[in-house]
Amino acid sequence: MSGSSASSAAKNVVILILVSIVALVAFGVLVAKLASSGSGVDLGKTTMTEEAVAARIQPVGKVKIVEGGPPGSRNGKAVYEAICISCHGTGMAGSPKFGDASAWGPRIAKGYETLWGHAIKGFNAMPAKGGDPELTDDEVKRAVAFMANAGGAKFEEPKVAGAAAGGAVDPATKGKEIWEGTCQACHGTGAAGAPKLGDKAAWAPRLKGGADAAIAIAIKGLNAMPPKGGYAGSDEEFKAAALYMINQSK
Ligand code: HEC
Ligand code: HEC
Known part of the structure; x- marks a missing residue:
């Protein structure tokens, strides 16, 4: 084998790889087009029912693990960062966005009890306990206070010890x-x-x-x-x- 035929073989390999990449990209674009035109669900539209939105996004909260202590003892920040942030961090599905005082103002006006009641039981597209049934009621209340306070409220989180607020004590x-x-x-x-x-x-x-x-x-x-x-x-x-x-x- 001479040096020149070895290098032309190498050139052929390079060309073959380039052609394959172009083909793959073209195929990918085609598939993506087909998928978005044929699925009938356009993520950019707001015509989905709230139930459908909830069903679609609920598993996001379910797989998360809350760190920061044994169940029942986690503070609002830890719960927010593990669970609630997946929607409230960005304002997903119409949820009041973390730190957005104008979005939280009218919510805060409902009062702390109404808010944590909704957060525990669920409220329209807001799943019960943010989709994590492992959370204790007090943990949800703490997360509500943590979020609402970042939006201008002055709610007091139930104490982590739990006794004073009548919460579950280990x-x-x-x-x-x-x-x-x-x-x-x-x-x-x-x-x-x-x-x-x-x-x-x-x-x-x-x-x-x-x-x-x-x-x-x-x-x-x-x-x-x-x-x-x-x-x-x-x-x-x-x-x-x-x-x-x-x-x-x-
Ligand atoms: C899957 C998305 C999602 C997750 C996760 C989620 N929320 Fe929400 N939340 C929403 C949506 C959507 C709304 C707005 C519902 C409405 O007003 O119709 C909302 C509204 C709320 C409200 C206002 C209720 C009211 O009466 O106005 C509170 C309080 C709240 N969420 C707390 C929480 C807490 C605490 C967590 C975490 C434990 C959490 N949320 C996790 C989607 C989510
Ligand atoms: C002032 C001393 C004292 C204190 C404080 C005390 N105990 Fe006792 N406890 C005793 C004595 C003495 C006995 C044995 C009584 C006997 O058998 O005559 C006893 C027995 C018991 C028994 C066995 C009862 C039985 O059927 O034999 C239990 C259970 C018990 N105590 C639980 C507690 C708990 C729980 C506390 C704390 C909340 C506590 N004790 C605080 C002195 C005390």
Whole structure:
């Protein structure tokens, strides 16, 4: 093989590649034209029903994962950035755009409760909870406050701890908190004959009738154990603290 025929072979390969690229591009344009003329749905038009819009865009929110803490504890910014931004970031489907005071003004005038009510239940093309059923109501409320406040409102996000706003509290976290604040004084040390946390031998006889029975006794008080251990909160919260202790003691 001489050098010149090798280089003309190389030239042929280059030409072949160029021709293929041109053919592919032409084919692509043709397909795109066919698809847009034949599908009957023109994305640029606003004639789709709101249901159709919702159905089309709903999955956008569904696949997102909200970062920034365990479920229930995420703040408005984290929820907005994971879920709501997919529509409200751009004003998609007629949603009030983030930071657009003129779009948010009339919404804000409806009041915080109406707005979060709509955001939780859904409102026209706005899917319930932005399409993410995993969000807690408080998380949606926080995202509403976060968005509305960026549009000129002064709503207060429900506290992340949840208790003050009556939101869902993670019982394990709450139980530990109460135990450390109230029960530890006796049950951490065994003071006054209290069964210690983690002392299986001390707990076994008390748990023979089940944890619920032991908790019911402790709510009423037993000898040196004052009613609810002196805890002033609800029975529900006392129970969370008791379970925190019992679960580590059997
Ligand atoms: C799939 C798109 C989409 C997603 C995701 C979405 N929204 Fe919306 N949202 C809309 C549309 C569209 C409207 C306007 C509905 C209307 O006024 O008819 C709207 C309106 C709202 C309103 C105003 C309701 C009212 O009464 O005027 C609030 C509040 C709201 N959204 C909150 C949220 C929150 C919070 C999230 C995230 C958890 C979220 N949205 C996610 C599309 C979306
Ligand atoms: C002032 C000390 C004290 C505090 C504070 C206290 N306990 Fe106790 N607790 C005791 C003593 C003492 C006993 C054992 C009473 C007995 O058997 O005579 C006991 C027993 C119990 C029992 C077992 C009841 C049974 O049926 O045997 C449970 C459950 C319990 N406490 C839960 C709690 C929880 C939850 C808290 C905190 C919210 C708490 N206690 C705070 C002293 C305390």
